[in-house]
Amino acid sequence: MALGVDYAAQQCSVARTLEVVGSRWTLLIVRDCFFGVRRFSDLREHLGVSRAVLAERLAQLVDDGVLVRVPSGGREAYDLTAKGLALWPVVVALLAWGDEFSAPDGPRRLFSHAACGTDLDRAGACPACGTSPSPYDVEMRPGPGSRGPQGPGKVSAALQERRRLLESI
Template identity: 50%
Template structure:
C-alpha cells in the first residue's frame, strides 16, 4: 500500500509535524538559523541548496511561523525555537552512530564554559541552559577539510553563541 502524499488530515501529531519539518532541507535550514545564518544568500552558500528549493522552504517556514522574515533576514520564531531539543537529539544520535571521531559540535554554557549534555544541562553548574546562553564550537569529531571553506562555513565553525547573527 502506498503512503499518502500528505498527512495533514491524519489523526497523528508526528505525521503533522513531518508535514512541516520533514522535507529534506528543512531541518538543515533550521539548524543553520540556530547557528546564526539569517540571510538568503548565506543559507544558499552554506547548504549548497538550489535557490528555488531554498526559496520554497523559507517561504513555507515563514508561512508556518517557524521563521519570521524581517528586514531581509530570517529569524526563528518562538515556535521555531521549540525545535532545538529535536535538533539536538538528532545531532546526538548522528554523532553516536555516524561520527567515529567523536561529536562534531560541542555545546557549552556561555556563563561558565561548562559542557552541555544532550538535554542542555551544564556539567559545571548543573542547570538547564537556555538556547540564548548556549555556545557552539567544533568538537573532537569535526573534520577540517584541506580546501578553504566558504565565508559562511568559516564563521559557523568559529566558537560562537547560538542565535547570534553572522556578521
C-alpha cells in the same frame, strides 16, 4: 511536509510536526538558523540547496510561523520565532544521535552553557546547573570530529569559530 505534503489522516503529533519540518532541507535550514545563518545567500552557500527549493522552504517556514522575514541592512533576513526556537530539542536530539552513531572521531561541534562554561550533555542539558539552557545561552565550538571548514565559504569559516548560538553571522 512537502514530498506530498500531508500525512493525510495522521492526527499524531509526530506526524503533525513532520508536516512542518519533515521536508528535505527544512530541518537543516532550521539548524543553520540556530547557528546564526540568517540570509538567503548564506543559507544557499552553506547548504548547497537549489534557489527554488530554498525560497519555497523559507516561504513555508514563514507561513508556518517558524521563521520571520525581517529586512536587515537593506537585505532580507530570516529569524527564528518562539515557535522556531522551540525546535531546539529536536535539533539537539538529531545531533546527539548522529554524534553517537555516525561520528567515529567524536562530535564535530561541542556545545557548552555560556553562563557556567560546562559542556552540555547529549540531551542538551547542563550537568552543572541541572537545567536545559535556552539556545541563547549556548556556545558552540569545534569538537574532535571537526575537519576544518567543510567548504571555502565565509559561512563555513564562521561556523568554525567559537560563537554564541543565534548570533548573526
